[in-house]
Amino acid sequence: MLKLVVLISGTGSNLKALIDACQDETYPASIVAVGADVDAPGLRHATSAGIPVFIVHPQDHESRDEWGRHLAQRIQEHGIGIGTTPGLIVSAGLMRILPESFVQTFSPHIINTHPALLPKYPGAHAVRDALADSATTTGVTVHVIDAGVDTGPVLRQASLTIYAHENEADLHNRIKELERPLLVDTVRDIALGRIDLTDPQLGSPAHPIRQEQPANGSAE
Numbered sequence: 001m002l003k004l005v006v007l008i009s010g011t012g013s014n015l016k017a018l019i020d021a022c023q024d025e026t027y028p029a030s031i032v033a034v035g036a037d038v039d040a041p042g043l044r045h046a047t048s049a050g051i052p053v054f055i056v057h058p059q060d061h062e063s064r065d066e067w068g069r070h071l072a073q074r075i076q077e078h079g080i081g082i083g084t085t086p087g088l089i090v091s092a093g094l095m096r097i098l099p100e101s102f103v104q105t106f107s108p109h110i111i112n113t114h115p116a117l118l119p120k121y122p123g124a125h126a127v128r129d130a131l132a133d134s135a136t137t138t139g140v141t142v143h144v145i146d147a148g149v150d151t152g153p154v155l156r157q158a159s160l161t162i163y164a165h166e167n168e169a170d171l172h173n174r175i176k177e178l179e180r181p182l183l184v185d186t187v188r189d190i191a192l193g194r195i196d197l198t199d200p201q202l203g204s205p206a207h208p209i210r211q212e213q214p215a216n217g218s219a220e
């Protein structure tokens, strides 16, 4: 059973999808704690499922590194990132860049979900950036977190067609409909060893990215 700590900042719909998946006894992962950098509304999904939650506010710390050290400590208290079974950190809507020292502590057992087809549109405004770029296609990427911003090896992607005149909120909602099952499937594949996060070839051409295809086979 793969142990997870999920990190969020917002409404936590991806977190909720993971909680629901973990409630199925055949799902090979379980969430041991949920952390946030703010009093995120999504934390209620964890508390109502009886999962411990913690908040580490950046403003309570002198520097980003200090914040990261404290966050790492809270995660390690749940047995993640230590010993021979390091578990997995899932950044599911954590809207803050993790300090490099934090990433090094847990690497490569730390993944993120991002609402664009990386390497396109990294950063905090991926959906807005795709619209501003008049893109006709975008999607979602689950990737390993490395020292850069949304630059780590891509594990899974799913794409959709952007509708004419679609606004940011509607597009983001449609992306999230793809994102939730993609995240659940990727975590399952990591737990089952179908994805080996320690494989140095991860993200290289030797490891083609699996593009999820919608059931009807079209781009939408």
Ligand code: GRF
Residues within 6 Å of the ligand: 008, 009, 010, 011, 012, 013, 014, 015, 042, 092, 093, 094, 113, 114, 115, 176, 179
């Ligand atoms: C997701 O689209 C995630 O990729 C982005 O923020 C959104 C979080 O959504 N970074 P939710 O809080 O899981 O509903």
